Amino acid sequence: MSSGTLYDKVWDLHCVADLPGGATQLFIGLHLIHEVTSPQAFAALDDKGLPVRCPERTVATVDHIVPTISQQRPFSDPLAEEMLSTLERNCARHGITLNGLGSGRQGIVHVIAPELGLTQPGMTVACGDSHTSTHGAFGAIAFGIGTSQVRDVLASQSLAMSKLKVRRIWVGNRLTDGVFAKDLILHVIRTLGVKAGVGYAYEFAGPAIEVLSMEERMTLCNMAIEGGARCGYVNPDQITFDYLKGRAEAPAADIWDRAVTWWSSLASNDDATFDDEIRFDAAAIAPTVTWGITPGQGIGVDERVPVSEQLDPADRPIAEEAYRYMDLAPGQPIEGVPVDVCFIGSCTNGRLSDLQAAAAVARGRHVAEGIKAFVVPGSEQVARAAINEGLDQVFREAGFEWREPGCSMCLAMNPDRLEGSQISASSSNRNFKGRQGSASGRTLLMSPAMVAAAAIAGRVSDVRQLS
Amino acid sequence: MTEPIAFPQGPIGQVSGRGLVLRGDDIDTDRIIPARFLKCVSFEALGEQAFADDRKELAGEHPFDQAVHQGASILVVNDNFGCGSSREHAPQALMRWGIRAVLGVSYAEIFQGNCLALGIPCATATPDQIRALQDAVAADPTAEWTLDLQALTFSHGSTSQTISLASGSLDMLRTGQWDATGQLVARDAELNRTMAALPYLNGF
Numbered sequence: 001m002s003s004g005t006l007y008d009k010v011w012d013l014h015c016v017a018d019l020p021g022g023a024t025q026l027f028i029g030l031h032l033i034h035e036v037t038s039p040q041a042f043a044a045l046d047d048k049g050l051p052v053r054c055p056e057r058t059v060a061t062v063d064h065i066v067p068t069i070s071q072q073r074p075f076s077d078p079l080a081e082e083m084l085s086t087l088e089r090n091c092a093r094h095g096i097t098l099n100g101l102g103s104g105r106q107g108i109v110h111v112i113a114p115e116l117g118l119t120q121p122g123m124t125v126a127c128g129d130s131h132t133s134t135h136g137a138f139g140a141i142a143f144g145i146g147t148s149q150v151r152d153v154l155a156s157q158s159l160a161m162s163k164l165k166v167r168r169i170w171v172g173n174r175l176t177d178g179v180f181a182k183d184l185i186l187h188v189i190r191t192l193g194v195k196a197g198v199g200y201a202y203e204f205a206g207p208a209i210e211v212l213s214m215e216e217r218m219t220l221c222n223m224a225i226e227g228g229a230r231c232g233y234v235n236p237d238q239i240t241f242d243y244l245k246g247r248a249e250a251p252a253a254d255i256w257d258r259a260v261t262w263w264s265s266l267a268s269n270d271d272a273t274f275d276d277e278i279r280f281d282a283a284a285i286a287p288t289v290t291w292g293i294t295p296g297q298g299i300g301v302d303e304r305v306p307v308s309e310q311l312d313p314a315d316r317p318i319a320e321e322a323y324r325y326m327d328l329a330p331g332q333p334i335e336g337v338p339v340d341v342c343f344i345g346s347c348t349n350g351r352l353s354d355l356q357a358a359a360a361v362a363r364g365r366h367v368a369e370g371i372k373a374f375v376v377p378g379s380e381q382v383a384r385a386a387i388n389e390g391l392d393q394v395f396r397e398a399g400f401e402w403r404e405p406g407c408s409m410c411l412a413m414n415p416d417r418l419e420g421s422q423i424s425a426s427s428s429n430r431n432f433k434g435r436q437g438s439a440s441g442r443t444l445l446m447s448p449a450m451v452a453a454a455a456i457a458g459r460v461s462d463v464r465q466l467s
Numbered sequence: 468m469t470e471p472i473a474f475p476q477g478p479i480g481q482v483s484g485r486g487l488v489l490r491g492d493d494i495d496t497d498r499i500i501p502a503r504f505l506k507c508v509s510f511e512a513l514g515e516q517a518f519a520d521d522r523k524e525l526a527g528e529h530p531f532d533q534a535v536h537q538g539a540s541i542l543v544v545n546d547n548f549g550c551g552s553s554r555e556h557a558p559q560a561l562m563r564w565g566i567r568a569v570l571g572v573s574y575a576e577i578f579q580g581n582c583l584a585l586g587i588p589c590a591t592a593t594p595d596q597i598r599a600l601q602d603a604v605a606a607d608p609t610a611e612w613t614l615d616l617q618a619l620t621f622s623h624g625s626t627s628q629t630i631s632l633a634s635g636s637l638d639m640l641r642t643g644q645w646d647a648t649g650q651l652v653a654r655d656a657e658l659n660r661t662m663a664a665l666p667y668l669n670g671f
Contacts, residue, residue, distance in 0.1 A: 013661075013664070013665060014661065014665070015661070016654060016657045016658050016660075016661045017654045017657045019644075019647070019650055019651075020638075020642065020644055020650070021635055021638040021639035021642060021644045021645075022634060022635040022638055022639075023635050023639070023647070025650070025651055025654055025657070025658075027658060027661045027662065027665070029665070029667065029668075036505050036554075037553070037554065037555065039508035039509070040508070040509060040510055040555075043508075043509065048648065050648070050652065053652075053658075064505075065506060077506075079506040079507070080506060082508060083506060083507075083508060086508045120667060122666070122667060123667060128553060128555075129552075129553055130551065130552050130553040130577060132553075143577075144553035144577050145553060145577070145580070146553055146554070146555035146558075146577060146580060146581035146584060147510075147555040147556075147559075147581075148555060148581065148584035148585065149580070149581075149584060151648060152647055152648050152651055155648050155651065155652055156648070156651035156652045156654075156655075156658065157658065158651050158654075158658060159647075159651070160647040160650070160651060162633075162635050194493060194547065194550060195493070195546070195547040195550065195573065195575070198547070198573065198574075198575065198576055199576065225577075228547070228550070228575065228576070230576050230577060251667075251671065255670050255671050258666075258670070258671035259666075259667070259671045261671075262666045262667075262671050294493050294495075294550075314492070314546075317491070317492065318491070318492055318493055321491070411497075411502045411552075412502055412503070413502045413503065413505060413506060430495075430497070430551060430552075432495045432497040432498065432551060433497070433498060433520070434497060434498065434501055434520045435497050435502070437502070437503070439501070439520040439523060439524065
């Protein structure tokens with residue numbers, strides 16, 4: 001059993017009561033909601049005649065269904081319009097802050113809460129969205145929940161939870177040039193598999209993690225769930241505090257020093273006990289690309305699609321399914337696979353540094369003939385910052401479309417989607433069958449710089465060889 | 468689809484009904500309910516849309532479409548079922564199609580929690596047991612099976628296998644306390660005490 005870890009400390013501080021049945025009632029410090037998983041929760045609350053317990057601890061935005069070309073209201077899709085107007089009504093009725101379109105604070109929920117300073121070390125963060133693990137980058141316990149649990153948080157600002165085990169993912173050395181946090185997490189998932197993390201929180205630690213920026217840490221924790229771990233986290237440090245200082249909802253100057261002192265005390269102790277530990281070498285990781293239909297089916301860009309005999313027998317049936325679905329042959333190099341659509345954005349990789357990395361590749365080059373390439377900033381703030389640096393111009397001149405903020409083609413609940421069996425190079429987080437809006441659409445996950453390289457070449461390319 | 472049975476309520480001691488086999492590891496929630504069907508403000512219509520893309524691809528041959536399986540209520544799956552998105556729309560779609568219990572090797576955590584919140588047991592057994600049970604269930608789709616949460620068995624006639632459930636969920640299902648809202652709301656004084664002691668709610 002773990003002890004002395006950040007997870008243990010934050011868990012203990014938020015325990016409200018032991019519930020009959022063995023679960024723990026856990027206080028939720030920050031509850032984030034969006035239009036997709038909240039309407040049924042509000043309706044259930046009404047059915048039970050319950051008020052929202054702490055409206056000031058729930059924050060809303062709209063992200064999944066928003067169009068990224070024109071965000072003019074009403075939306076042309078009446079279902080999307082109904083979802084947003086329902087969220088607006090629910091928030092107004094219950095006194096919940098909604099960071100709506102044009103507010104300057106709207107964007108993907110996992111982009112805006114950190115950039116507004118809402119997400120802070122030592123909090124419990126819940127949201128009806130599996131990528132809530134993102135917020136663990138700050139040293140928070142952050143996890144996705146279902147709609148019944150959204151109802152529970154609204155009603156009681158707490159959840160019935162069972163404590164997880166804690167696995168330390170220790171990453172030595174440094175990532176090399178052209179290799180990003182996205183490659184690191186794809187490599188971890190490829191190595192451990194998509195369900196290794198079930199029942200665990202992942203603590204990411206070690207020299208390679210300590211030098212990552214907050215945005216890189218968010219990418220890393222974002223995809224902990226793709227490895228089965230409901231939450232992942234990084235211990236808070238000076239990089240965390242520097243990121244938070246001065247943000248709109250971060251602690252003000254008069255209490256800042258006390259906040260930092262408390263936050264610092266939460267990091268896992270030097271003598272903390274973990275349930276287990278797995279070590280990686282950052283220097284050995286190449287830009288990583290998925291070739292299949294689960295995020296665990298990844299390979300280095302210089303590798304070949306594995307042949308069935310190389311795989312663990314348990315992994316062979318889904319590999320066979322992936323060869324068929326992806327129309328890729330076992331033994332085929334992944335480099336050089338032609339792509340149709342290139343998507344840069346999402347809660348995994350839609351932040352300013354992601355756009356900077358992609359723009360550095362795109363600058364002075366041009367998207368290949370016949371390729372559709374587009375960039376979707378993760379939030380209005382990211383869009384503004386990118387425009388201030390002229391990144392929108394860099395992308396436009398290179399033949400990319402520059403869009404409005406939203407979840408876009410990560411999950412295609414909006415007009416952005418694959419058609420037929422199109423294949424995309426995507427900076428998002430899931431390559432499941434049909435994920436990007438076409439039942440036969442195909443997705444290759446990779447870093448934003450690798451997506452930009454694929455757009456320029458029209459095929460999967462090693463970004464390290466471009467410069 | 469035949470007339471659906473009532474949604475789960477109160478203590479759940481056992482689930483009886485016909486079985487339905489869905490083979491394959493890592494079946495994700497995007498497959499259970501594709502994202503385009505999440506454009507709704509109510510779960511009501513989701514039953515018809517469970518596995519929509521897989522069903523379309525199999526043109527009537529998907530187990531959820533085959534006449535013989537209509538009215539089945541116990542889904543027998545393999546490993547890491549329900550991985551991916553946290554959308555409760557996935558268990559809601561299964562429940563509204565008619566599923567009242569799932570039996571498999573393992574589940575993604577959020578999916579399992581979502582099922583619990585609806586009163587749908589997610590029982591587990593070893594890979595070998597599951598393979599044998601899938602064969603047995605598929606061999607006679609008309610057979611009535613019972614998933615017994617007291618005896619912890621899955622059985623039909625002389626066939627019976629031991630099953631497991633996470634101890635927390637097992638107690639909550641048996642006692643009917645799987646709908647947590649009431650319990651959580653009841654402990655408001657304790658909640659206030661926790662809040663009063665949290666540095667970030669009190670100026671550090």
